[in-house]
Amino acid sequence: MELITKAPKGTVDIIPGESEKWSLVEAVMTDEAELNGFSEIRTPVFEHTELFLRSVGDTTDVVEKQMYTFEDKGGRSITLRPEGTAGAVRAMLENGLYNGGYPVKLYYKTSCYRYEKPQAGRLRELHQFGVEMFGTAEPAADAQVIAMAMSIFNRLGLADDIEVSINSIGCPTCRAEYRKALRTYFEGYKNQLCETCNSRLERNPMRILDCKSPVCGEIAKGAPKNTDYLCDDCRAHFEKVQTLLKSINIPFSIDPGLVRGLDYYTRTVFEFPSKRFGFALGGGGRYDGLVEEVGGKPTPALGFGLGLDRILMAMNEMGADFGNDAKCEVYIASLGEAAQMKAFQLTEKMHSCGIAADCDLCARGLKAQMKYADKIGAQYSIVLGDDEIANGEAVLKNMKTGEKKKISLNDDFVDTYITAVTEQEDAMPITF
Known part of the structure; x- marks a missing residue:
């Protein structure tokens, strides 16, 4: 269409x-x-x-x-x-x-x-x-x-x-004298000035200095300097x-x-x-x-x-560095209806704690979900299925390094997530 x-x-x-x-x-x-x-x-x-x-x-x-x-x-x-x-x-x-x-x-x-x-x-x-x-x-x-x-x-x-x-x-006082000097100067070029500048000659000759016409611009180079009239x-x-x-x-x-x-x-x-x-x-x-x-x-x-x-x-x-524009910190993928519900609940819990999280909203398969997570620049991912829900545990994966860490899906979910992320960040080597 x-x-x-x-x-x-x-x-x-x-x-x-x-x-x-x-x-x-x-x-x-x-x-x-x-x-x-x-x-x-x-x-x-x-x-x-x-x-x-x-x-x-x-x-x-x-x-x-x-x-x-x-x-x-x-x-x-x-x-x-x-x-x-x-x-x-x-x-x-x-x-x-x-x-x-x-x-x-x-x-x-x-x-x-x-x-x-x-x-x-x-x-x-x-x-x-x-x-x-x-x-x-x-x-x-x-x-x-x-x-x-x-x-x-x-x-x-x-x-x-x-x-x-x-x-x-x-x-206004000293500019009045400067305008007189400009008017006298530009009067000698009336035949060369553009139509707009000619109309400004009497009303406001200072505007001629700002004209974008190459001809007027060249003429303006020889005009009196306002600093001489201050x-x-x-x-x-x-x-x-x-x-x-x-x-x-x-x-x-x-x-x-x-x-x-x-x-x-x-x-x-x-x-x-x-x-x-x-x-x-x-x-x-x-x-x-x-x-x-x-x-x-x-x-x-x-x-x-x-x-x-x-x-x-x-x-x-100039190739400025605008930093990382990724909006998603963690993506929670799901397999099955129960897992989809749990992923939605956990995502909203993370939002309430100020963590940028996302989950599947398009009923996609797992492969498509992970491809989407990568596309939006998710730093971490969690995959939920029936086994994870039954055990109350899931695996947190660092999307960049591949490192994995088990976290709880129970009431302490956010706390264990933050601990796991902090431990991974602390373990990263410092480079100079």
Whole structure:
């Protein structure tokens, strides 16, 4: 029978064998966030469209070309979230999280939606791990989130492949002067700029620096550097961030062309480009004006987003060791109806004791059961028949070494199983 439909273009199913890898990566990220004092937040998959128009910026590719926007049955404009920060800001304000004192530290694992041409590591449904910090303007906060991201990459075995690129795009005051300089520079190339960049020339010439067109990119290389236009406060902030990163031995490079793809960024921006793959595995920066733009009081803030799709792709390509993904510790095979009942009861008893166990649920023969046990990576097996039930004993077999040990099937079943497994593990030779 043919499927009535396939997964929409630009989406993927994360199936067993892959989902375990995702869980491992997410667990590392969650642990690192909580070590740094961040708490989890979960926001709706869709928001009112004006939230993204106000926060992300109407001159960005995200708003101009990529948002999934529709009218609901009440005539309201709704958008599937294209990024995680705006929703986190809205939730922080709406739920009064600031009442618990600053800084407010949040993290999330979320899916985002952007209509663009699917390619390696860039899908229409993308997955992000993000952190947001509200209520501190200190350069130490910038350094902390960068250090946290690098610690994640280090724990995932990616640190040698990752660079840290940083820049400062200033505050609204000094950025106004920089935009004038950019506008003057790009006016001389109007005939060569793409249509989109020409439309941005008056509204937001900084977006031209982020254009993916090779022609616009080449022109942008000669553009004025924003670091030459920083006010004294922004310059001092950026220099302190650099000093702090050096003090904890995090190497970085300054990229004057780095502006990030969303309009809410101010001052420090950063990315984590992969040397091997040529694209960034994440990035972020400050957005000191966004909370006020969404409707709150002026509140400095910053954060980052890491692309889970790209990180998993990079780890797979580099042959990362994800460990043993076997879910079954012991498989209890059975011969006959009475044995099948006993196997089911013992399996459930093991579950209640926190032991990953399984038994036959498909009425298969013994040979097929053992083949299945091997397929699911069971470490141990037990075979039950009429004799085992009558004697109250069975044989526990180590599926890797073939070693066997008798265990009880009575009330002390779990205890004798644990003892047998412990003895086998203690007897294994230690190798260096």
